[in-house]
Amino acid sequence: MSGIRIEEISKTFGDQTALSHVDLEVREGEFFSLLGPSGCGKTTLLNMIAGFLEPTTGGIWIGGREVTGLPPYRREIGMVFQDYALFPHLSVSDNVAYGLRIRKMPRKDIAERVRESLALVQLEAYASRMPHQLSGGQRQRVAIARALAVRPAVLLLDEPLSNLDAKLRKDMQTELRNIQRTTGVTTVLVTHDQEEALSLSDRIGILGDGRLQQLGTPLDVYRRPSNRFVAEFIGQVNLIAAKPLQGDTGLGGAQAYAATELETAQGRALRLDFDPSAADGGSSAEAASPGGETLFMLRPERIRVSAPGREAGANRTPARVSGVSYAGSMMRVQFELEGRGSLTVHASDPEFPSLPEPGQFYDLHWSAQDLIPILPGENPL
Numbered sequence: 001m002s003g004i005r006i007e008e009i010s011k012t013f014g015d016q017t018a019l020s021h022v023d024l025e026v027r028e029g030e031f032f033s034l035l036g037p038s039g040c041g042k043t044t045l046l047n048m049i050a051g052f053l054e055p056t057t058g059g060i061w062i063g064g065r066e067v068t069g070l071p072p073y074r075r076e077i078g079m080v081f082q083d084y085a086l087f088p089h090l091s092v093s094d095n096v097a098y099g100l101r102i103r104k105m106p107r108k109d110i111a112e113r114v115r116e117s118l119a120l121v122q123l124e125a126y127a128s129r130m131p132h133q134l135s136g137g138q139r140q141r142v143a144i145a146r147a148l149a150v151r152p153a154v155l156l157l158d159e160p161l162s163n164l165d166a167k168l169r170k171d172m173q174t175e176l177r178n179i180q181r182t183t184g185v186t187t188v189l190v191t192h193d194q195e196e197a198l199s200l201s202d203r204i205g206i207l208g209d210g211r212l213q214q215l216g217t218p219l220d221v222y223r224r225p226s227n228r229f230v231a232e233f234i235g236q237v238n239l240i241a242a243k244p245l246q247g248d249t250g251l252g253g254a255q256a257y258a259a260t261e262l263e264t265a266q267g268r269a270l271r272l273d274f275d276p277s278a279a280d281g282g283s284s285a286e287a288a289s290p291g292g293e294t295l296f297m298l299r300p301e302r303i304r305v306s307a308p309g310r311e312a313g314a315n316r317t318p319a320r321v322s323g324v325s326y327a328g329s330m331m332r333v334q335f336e337l338e339g340r341g342s343l344t345v346h347a348s349d350p351e352f353p354s355l356p357e358p359g360q361f362y363d364l365h366w367s368a369q370d371l372i373p374i375l376p377g378e379n380p381l
């Protein structure tokens with residue numbers, strides 16, 4: 001039993017509230033990420049799990065045992081920091097052995113455990129080096145080996161990869177996930193990098209403004225964001241406000257809406273056909289419609305582009321290219337509608353063998369299932 005339970009945690013610094021009523025559970029053996037923009041309270045929460053900070057109200061349990069009020073060394077945690085925090089005057093193996101010596105493990109067992117831990121991060125050959133003789137990636141692997149050597153109940157990682165360059169960071173992400181799978185240690189990663197959280201985690205807790213905004217798998221939070229904050233924070237998004245068209249049903253039970261800020265030619269509101277069965281697990285269209293207006297999310301990669309037929313209709317509109325930026329694996333194309341409003345599309349090479357030119361016309365279309373109703377604003381759990 002080495003899950004983590006966080007119950008009704010709040011933290012204030014003077015008159016500033018850093019975290020407010022956070023409730024969450026990290027399951028045993030899970031790779032869990034705390035994701036959110038700068039200043040949302042991620043590090044504060046991690047430091048409270050570690051015992052470096054105490055909550056103002058609420059409690060924390062690790063492996064079923066309440067640890068609120070206990071010092072870090074009595075919580076069975078291993079921690080890795082952004083700046084590695086290795087002891088500069090100790091060799092790699094002495095760094096890894098440090099926590100074991102403090103725990104008064106017998107010398108011969110320490111040597112064995114250090115060997116095992118360095119093998120886990122593939123640094124056996126570097127045991128006698130000093131930290132300054134290592135690259136950033138190697139230093140971070142030593143920090144991970146040091147944290148794991150004491151066989152902690154939970155591994156806490158505070159932005160451990162953010163000092164590494166893009167390529168090394170990707171390699172280390174894979175390595176981190178492999179190490180976590182091999183050891184099965186319950187892991188909490190703090191990151192502000194959406195892609196990192198999506199690709200590494202079993203589940204993600206998204207924090208915004210000191211509150212838990214959503215808790216779910218990477219697929220949940222990307223495809224079914226619970227509110228506007230999460231939708232905009234995780235990836236790019238087109239947000240379309242629309243009003244229901246009374247008494248009008250679309251194909252296959254779809255509900256018809258008129259976009260309030262997107263107009264095709266002659267000022268005609270763009271018609272949206274929304275499939276309510278596709279909103280399972282997300283916000284319902286009713287919940288997402290204060291004042292009779294529903295906010296729909298349409299991810300840029302769900303919009304398809306075809307040669308112009310200049311046809312308008314449900315989930316279909318002619319549009320003019322107004323901007324293009326090439327990002328290698330995809331192309332970000334900004335389209336203006338003929339009447340009013342714009343949509344961003346992430347297109348792939350087959351759709352545009354060459355870069356589109358501003359001013360060119362295309363047809364944009366998407367399916368009824370791609371419109372996801374979301375709650376406006378930051379409505380936390």
Ligand code: ATP
Pocket residue numbers: 013016017018036037038039040041042043044045192
């Ligand atoms: P970042 O990604 O920039 O590290 P974060 O999400 O980890 O941000 P925290 O460091 O947890 O954010 O900070 C949350 C809020 O609490 C911030 O507004 C911060 O200024 C404030 N805060 C954190 N520590 C203290 C402190 N010791 N005293 C006063 N305010 C603090």
